[in-house]
Structures are given as structure tokens and as C-alpha cells.
Amino acid sequence: TLDTPEIILLDLGYLIDIPPKLVLTVVDKSRRPQFHSKKIKMEGISYQRFPKVKIRELKDDYAKFELRDTDASMANALRRVMISEVPTIAIDLVEIEVNSSVLNDEFIAHRLGLIPLTSERAMSMRFSRDCDACDGDGQCEFCSVEFHLRAKCISDQTLDVTSKDLYSSDHTVVPVDFTDNAGYDSTEPRGIIIVKLRRGQELRLRAIARKGIGKDHAKWSPAATVTFMYEPEIHINEDLMESLTLEEKLSFVESSPTKVFDIDRNTQQVVVVDPEAYTYNDEVLKKAEAMGKLGLVEIYAKEDSFIFTVESTGAIKASQLVLNAIEILKQKLDAVRLSEDTVEADDQFGELGAHMRGG
Secondary structure (H helix, E strand, O other), rough: OOOOOOOOEEEOOOHHOOOOOEEEEEOOOOOOOOOOOOOOOOOEOOOOOEEEEEEEOOOOOEEEEEEEEOOHHHHHHHHHHHHOOOOOEEEEEEEEEEEEEOOOOOHHHHHHHHHHHHHHOOOHHHOOOHHOOOOOOOOOOOEEEEEEEEEEOOOOEEEEEEEEHHHEOOOOOOEOOOOOOOOOOOOOOOOOOOEEEEEOOOEEEEEEEEEEOOOOHHHHHEEEEEEEEEEEEEEEEEHHHHHOHHHHHHHHHHOOOOOEEEEEEOOEEEEOHHHHHHOOOOOHHHHHHOOOOOOOOEEEEEEEEEEEEEEOOOOOOHHHHHHHHHHHHHHHHHHHHOOOOOHHHHHOOHHHHHHHOOO
16 A cells, blocks of 8 residues: 555566566665666666655645656656546446436536546456447446436425436445535535526436546546656755855845745755755746856756656545556556567457557
């Protein structure tokens, strides 16, 4: 589990025939981490990296971590897999029985599809197009989940039809609960509003939820946002900084749009308080140049260290989103290894093998 900050050693060097693995190891947090890459040369293969992940902050729908000892290609691959290739469950088919609301059928079907559904079991489900136990119409426990909604307004008060009114055939796949009781009566559950009904208006429908990925449609993407940035390394030239007056130091600190630098009250020295707040805008470098102090500060981007921010839609936890993405990335690398033997690739990876070859 990822309940506490740990270091994850990711073995993704499949192209030199080392078996895939995911090892969790706790490191001595008192030691300063060393940024270097382990390299192994084998028969024309240049090197193998051992990326590490350090968890900084972890919540159900939010994760912040460092990815080290790798390059931008691996960081971007992980980001793209999290956004578009980690599967979730979303409503894909809607059969309207009665709709006398102000919204047309297509509008309601579109809104239903965008409601996040809890998708912990999505990785073990089948894609409906590949399910051999049914024809994908929803009457199958392996590839789909059925929902029903029945709502009718019988009073003069507007009736809010929300995701709470969707009844699932599988208790593990239900609309994500975004209830925030602040300002509301805690006895009144609130969900995502689908439509509002007035007296006499009615909505009855049947919906089928299926497994899918964000590459096919955004409703299946488990990520609200995934970003990464190069970890900055900032060095202050203390000798040049000593030659500045206090007013010049204040002017230098304030030239940064974000709170990267500050002045120590005791020593009156400029110190780096938050290097990660630096946005690579070069404002402090321009300020130093304008003051005639070239080299006052040096800022580098560590090419093998990245800071990730992951926000989940709630379909799966942010920690599970990262782990699922790593697992899928490992499968894709294995599919590349087997691409020469298409029969073996199809037998082992099904549609993933064909997908990797553009089929």
C-alpha cells in the first residue's frame, strides 16, 4: 500500500530481458537523496535505468510524488498512460423509457456518461467487445453493469434528479459520492444533478455501464489532471549576494512572481524557501542582469527528476491510478518485446498486442 511516504523501485528495463517487478523499499529519510542513474551495458543495449518514486502527499483523490533516475520519455509515457489508458467504468448505453423533462434524450445520455463511477474492479473486467459470455447488452457480470433511474415530480417544488437516483445492479460500481455536507443538511444526500423536474414531469431510463479507456472517450479517463515538472536546482552566489544592499536584495526577492526566495530576518541573507515554486520564467535572472550581477543565481532543471501532481475524478484512488498506469506501461513494454511473434502476443495480451501493432 501507499499509505506512508516510501520509495518505489520500478524495474522497467524489459528490453534487456530482466523480468518485470515492482519493489517497495523504505529508505533512510535522514540522508540526502543521490540523483544518478544505474547503467548496465549488455550486447549492444546501452543501459537500463531503475526509476524511483517518492510519495510526498497522498489523499484519495490527490497524489504528489517525485519520479527520479529516469528521463522525460518515461515521465511523459507514465503521464499519458494515466490520462488515456487506465480503464474505468462509465455509462455507455442509455435506453430512455419516459422523458418529459426540458432536456432531450441525447442531452441526458451525455450527462449520464460523464458521471464518474467507482471503478476498482475495472482492471479485472472485460471489454464488452471482447466478452465471449454475452453480446454486450448489459446482461453480463463480466463486462457491464446495469443502472435504472425512475423519478417523477408530484409537487410544486422543483425536483433535482441526481446521480444518487441511479440504482446499480452491482454494489461495487456506483456513482462517486461528492457529498460535501458543509452548508447543507447532513441528512439530505446530494449528488451530481442530471436534470430538474417540475410538477408532472417524469424520467425513466435504463443504462448500461461498460469498461473503457480515455483514449476512446474522455468519460473513461480516471484523471482530472496529471502534470509534471522538472525539479529545479537553485544555487545562489553568496559572494555576489553580499555585495548587494538590503534594498537591492528585497528588489531581487520581489522580482520572482512566486515565493521562491526570502530574506532571513537574522542574517539578512537571501535564501531559497521553496525551489518548486519556481516556474522557469527567468524573471530573477533578468533582474540579476539588470542589476549588473550576472551569475548572482544559477537555476538548473534536473533532467532525471520530475515532480508529478495527480488528481483523480474519484473513479479510482489517486494511488491506484498511478499503480494501474505502471502495470499497463509494463504490459505495453512486454507487448513490444513480443511484437515479432504476433501469435504469442495475441495469446498473452489479447487486444493490447494488436493495438500495439496498430490493429
